[in-house]
Amino acid sequence: MNPTALPVAVIGAGPVGLAAAAHLHERGIPFVVFEVGDDVATSVRDWAHVQLFSPWSYNIDPAARRLLEASGWVAPDGDEHPTGGELIEHYLVPLTSLPGIGSALRTNRLVTGITRAGTDKITTAGRSETPFQITTEGPFGPERTLARAVIDATGTWFTPNPVGADGRPAIGERHAADLIEAGIPDVLGRDRRRYARRRVAVVGSGHSAQNAVRDLAVLAERTPGTEVTWIVRRSDPGQMFGGKANDQLPERGRLGADAEHVVDNGVVQLVTGFRTDRITYASDQATLVAVDGRQVGPFDRIVNATGFRPDMAMLSELRVDVDPVLQSARALAPMIDPNVHSCGSVPPHGAAELAHPEPGFYIVGAKSYGRAPTFLLATGYEQVRSVVADLAGDHAASKDVQLILPETGVCSLDRTPAHAAPVPDRTTLITVPDAAGVCCN
Numbered sequence: 430m431n432p433t434a435l436p437v438a439v440i441g442a443g444p445v446g447l448a449a450a451a452h453l454h455e456r457g458i459p460f461v462v463f464e465v466g467d468d469v470a471t472s473v474r475d476w477a478h479v480q481l482f483s484p485w486s487y488n489i490d491p492a493a494r495r496l497l498e499a500s501g502w503v504a505p506d507g508d509e510h511p512t513g514g515e516l517i518e519h520y521l522v523p524l525t526s527l528p529g530i531g532s533a534l535r536t537n538r539l540v541t542g543i544t545r546a547g548t549d550k551i552t553t554a555g556r557s558e559t560p561f562q563i564t565t566e567g568p569f570g571p572e573r574t575l576a577r578a579v580i581d582a583t584g585t586w587f588t589p590n591p592v593g594a595d596g597r598p599a600i601g602e603r604h605a606a607d608l609i610e611a612g613i614p615d616v617l618g619r620d621r622r623r624y625a626r627r628r629v630a631v632v633g634s635g636h637s638a639q640n641a642v643r644d645l646a647v648l649a650e651r652t653p654g655t656e657v658t659w660i661v662r663r664s665d666p667g668q669m670f671g672g673k674a675n676d677q678l679p680e681r682g683r684l685g686a687d688a689e690h691v692v693d694n695g696v697v698q699l700v701t702g703f704r705t706d707r708i709t710y711a712s713d714q715a716t717l718v719a720v721d722g723r724q725v726g727p728f729d730r731i732v733n734a735t736g737f738r739p740d741m742a743m744l745s746e747l748r749v750d751v752d753p754v755l756q757s758a759r760a761l762a763p764m765i766d767p768n769v770h771s772c773g774s775v776p777p778h779g780a781a782e783l784a785h786p787e788p789g790f791y792i793v794g795a796k797s798y799g800r801a802p803t804f805l806l807a808t809g810y811e812q813v814r815s816v817v818a819d820l821a822g823d824h825a826a827s828k829d830v831q832l833i834l835p836e837t838g839v840c841s842l843d844r845t846p847a848h849a850a851p852v853p854d855r856t857t858l859i860t861v862p863d864a865a866g867v868c869c870n
C-alpha cells in the first residue's frame with residue numbers, strides 16, 4: 430500500500446483541528462476530521478457563555494478566512510470580543526458549511542486508539558512506510574481508518590486536573606463528585622439554579638477560576654445568600670491577578686483586575702496557601718481539608734478550576750516524546766513552563782518543534798501545551814499552517830514560522846514563595862530562540 434495516497438487524519442474539530450482542515454483543503458491534500466461530539470467544537474460549547482479575551486483579529490485562522498471570504502462570508506469586527514458561542518456561530522459553523530470542509534467531517538466519532546496498522550510501539554522495521562490506523566467508536570460501532578499522517582488536535586478540556594493539590598484526586602473527591610463541577614459553569618444563565626443561594630467554593634487560580642469568581646460575585650450581589658470562597662494553592666497571591674492594565678490583551682487584563690476587585694471589596698473570600706488533601710462529604714455538603722489540617726466549608730458546590738492535562742491514552746502505541754514536567758511538546762516546555770514565567774507568549778514554532786519520533790504524527794493546539802495554561806488560538810493556527818506545509822513537502826514554508834503574541838504584562842521570572850522550587854532540569858531539551866526578543870526572564 431502507498432501511504433501517501435491515504436488521507437491525513439485530523440482528530441478533533443475544535444478551532445485548531447478545523448484550521449488544520451482549512452490548510453489541508455487549501456493545499457489539496459485529502460483529509461478526514463474525527464470529532465466525538467455531534468457537532469463541531471464540543472469543548473467550546475461547554476464554555477459558550479464565556480467571552481474570549483482575545484478579539485476576533487486573533488481568533489480566525491488565515492487559511493480559514495481565505496476560504497470563507499471566497500464564499501462571500503464577511504468577517505466580524507476584528508476589535509470585538511466574541512463569546513465561545515459566537516466563535517462557533519459566526520466562524521466555525523460557517524467554516525464547516527463549506528463543502529470542502531464539511532464533507533470531510535465525521536462527527537460522533539470518539540477516537541480511542543492510533544497505531545501503525547498491525548504494528549505495536551516496539552516494531553521498527555518498515556515503520557515509517559506503514560500507514561497509521563485510527564480506531565473510532567461511533568453509531569456503527571468500532572471502525573478503523575487508515576491515514577498517511579495524524580494531527581492530534583483533541584485539546585485538554587475533557588481531562589481536568591483534580592481538586593487534590595498533589596495532582597491525584599483528594600481523598601473523598603470521588604465521593605463528593607456530584608457537588609464538583611469542572612470548568613466554568615454558566616452561573617448567570619443555564620446553571621444559575623444550582624449556584625444561587627448556595628455556598629460555593631472555587632478552587633484554582635488561572636483564567637478559568639477568575640472567570641468563575643467574577644460571575645459568582647455578580648450572582649452573589651444579585652442573589653442574597655450566595656457565598657463565594659476562592660481557594661488557591663499559592664500562599665502569596667503575587668502575580669495571580671495578571672498584568673491588569675499592562676496586559677497586551679485588555680480583556681485578559683480586565684479579567685484579572687475584576688477578580689482582584691471582588692476579593693478586595695469582600696464579595697469573595699480568598700483563602701491562600703490551601704493545598705487540598707481530602708474532602709469530607711455529609712448531608713449534601715463538602716468540606717475541604719488541607720495538607721496542613723486547615724478546613725474550609727461546608728460548601729454546597731465546588732467549581733474545580735485547577736486546569737487541564739492532556740489525555741495520552743489513545744497514543745500509547747505511538748512513539749511520542751513529551752516534556753516530563755508539562756507533557757507539552759518538548760521544545761515548547763522551557764518557554765511556557767509556569768514554574769519559570771507567565772508571559773503568555775511563546776517563540777514562533779512549527780512542524781520541526783512539534784515533531785515526534787513517530788514520523789507523520791503531530792500534537793497541535795491546546796494539547797501541544799500539555800498542562801501549561803497559556804495557550805492562544807493564534808499559536809495553534811500557526812502550528813497547523815507549518816505542519817500542513819511540511820506534509821505538503823513545502824519545507825521552506827514549514828520552517829518560516831511567524832508568531833508574535835500579546836504578553837500578559839507579568840512577563841518575568843516568578844519568584845513568589847509558592848513557586849520558589851528549582852526550575853526543572855531540561856538539559857536535554859532542544860532550545861528555541863526567542864525570536865520576538867521580548868520573552869522571558
Ligand SMILES: Cc1cc2nc3c(=O)[nH]c(=O)nc-3n(C[C@H](O)[C@H](O)[C@H](O)COP(=O)(O)OP(=O)(O)OC[C@H]3O[C@@H](n4cnc5c(N)ncnc54)[C@H](O)[C@@H]3O)c2cc1C
Pocket residue numbers: 440441442443444445446463464465466469470471472473476479480481482483487538539540541582583584585586587613637743793794795796804805806807809
Ligand atoms: C474558557 C476558555 C477561554 C479561552 N479564551 C481564549 C481566548 O480568549 N483566546 C484564545 O486565543 N484562547 C482562549 N482559550 C484557549 C484555547 O484557545 C481554547 O481552549 C481552544 O478551544 C483550544 O482549541 P483546540 O482546537 O486546541 O481544542 P478544543 O477546542 O478543546 O477542541 C478539541 C476538540 O477535539 C474533540 N475531541 C477530544 N477528544 C476527542 C477524541 N478522543 N476523539 C474525537 N474528538 C475528540 C473535542 O470534542 C473538541 O471538539 C480559552 C480556553 C478556555 C477553556
